[in-house]
Amino acid sequence: MKSLIGITLDHEEGLNATGHGYSKYPWYALRDNYCRSVAHMGGVPVALPHEPELAETYLDTIHGLVVTGGNFDVPPELYGEQSVHEKVTMKRRRSAFEWAVTQGALKRNMPVFGICGGQQLLNVILGGTLMQHIPDSVKDALAHEQPNPRHEPGHEVAIVAGTLLHRIVGKPTIAVNSAHHQAVASTAPGAIINARASDGVVEGIEHPDYAFCLGVQWHPEFSITPADDKITRAFIEAATAYADR
Numbered sequence: 001m002k003s004l005i006g007i008t009l010d011h012e013e014g015l016n017a018t019g020h021g022y023s024k025y026p027w028y029a030l031r032d033n034y035c036r037s038v039a040h041m042g043g044v045p046v047a048l049p050h051e052p053e054l055a056e057t058y059l060d061t062i063h064g065l066v067v068t069g070g071n072f073d074v075p076p077e078l079y080g081e082q083s084v085h086e087k088v089t090m091k092r093r094r095s096a097f098e099w100a101v102t103q104g105a106l107k108r109n110m111p112v113f114g115i116c117g118g119q120q121l122l123n124v125i126l127g128g129t130l131m132q133h134i135p136d137s138v139k140d141a142l143a144h145e146q147p148n149p150r151h152e153p154g155h156e157v158a159i160v161a162g163t164l165l166h167r168i169v170g171k172p173t174i175a176v177n178s179a180h181h182q183a184v185a186s187t188a189p190g191a192i193i194n195a196r197a198s199d200g201v202v203e204g205i206e207h208p209d210y211a212f213c214l215g216v217q218w219h220p221e222f223s224i225t226p227a228d229d230k231i232t233r234a235f236i237e238a239a240t241a242y243a244d245r
Contacts, residue, residue: 003239005043006062007034008101008118010070011050011094034068037221041229041236050097055104064212064239065105067098069116069219073182076132079124085132087181099125111212111238113231116180119215123205126188134183134201142199146178151222154178157203163194164206164214168234169227176203176218176225183217212238 009028015021022029028049035045048058059065072091076084078099098118102125105112114122120130131137134144146154153175159166166172184202187193195204195216207213212235220228 001240001243003043003063003236003243004046004061005038005064005066005236005239006046006048006058006101007038007066008048008068008094008098009050010068010072011091030068031221033221033223034066037223037229037232038066038236041233043236043239048097048101050093052093052097052100055097055100058101059104059108059110062110063243064111064113064235065101066235067102067112067114067118067121069118069179070094072117073132074117074121074124074130076130079129081129081132085136087133095121106210106213109211109242111235111242112210112214113212113235114215115221116217116219117182119205119217120180120182120184122213122215123184123188123191126191126207128188128191128205129185130182131185133181135181137185138183138199138201140199141201142178142197144178144180144183144197144201150177150179150219151224152177153224155197157195157197157218159204160192160194160196163192164208164212165194165204165216165231168230170230171227174225174227176216177222178218180217211242 015024038045073088191207203217205215220231
């Protein structure tokens with residue numbers, strides 16, 4: 001049986017000021033490599049529109065959840081901060097839906113894979129916090145919003161030995177792409193940091209109390225190195241095991 005993999009969508013309100021966009025009315029968006037990477041590893045990608053009241057219905061159908069990244073941030077009040085950095089952009093309906101569906105997946109012990117902003121949301125749902133803007137919090141920070149194209153590596157990350165991520169990739173360091181201005185500040189209780197950049201920024205988390213609960217700060221769907229494909233494959237295998245339970 002092939003596993004059905006729910007993938008969260010991005011959302012835009014309509015044409016921007018320059019007239020560019022899919023429609024003058026609100027629309028959903030998803031890069032095709034999210035779907036292709038899942039399909040290539042044997043899963044069946046299923047897009048999830050932002051309907052919080054349907055979260056449990058979606059979860060009754062799918063076998064694994066991918067929480068994608070996007071050009072927006074987790075609302076700071078969700079991790080106990082009242083001030084909002086000027087660089088923070090929010091999409092509250094998307095965040096409300098992703099919170100509901102991710103929390104529901106964790107309650108079911110369904111495999112969850114958080115990518116970039118999805119990893120940040122996962123950390124917050126589990127009880128951790130975020131730094132709102134890396135350059136203001138990390139001295140001599142790397143260019144985590146890399147200037148080169150996203151299908152190329154931006155820097156390396158060190159993988160923590162003994163973690164699920166290390167067992168998956170089998171290497172102490174890997175090259176990754178980088179497209180984020182926020183990162184984990186305090187790790188959620190019980191969660192484990194599984195990867196760091198050379199400037200100390202957290203690049204991945206996991207939680208051993210769940211069958212598969214993994215978040216990475218980069219974008220494995222671009223398949224920059226064999227390690228990216230190994231991560232996606234491990235997630236699909238976990239979702240297949242969930243489907244077969």
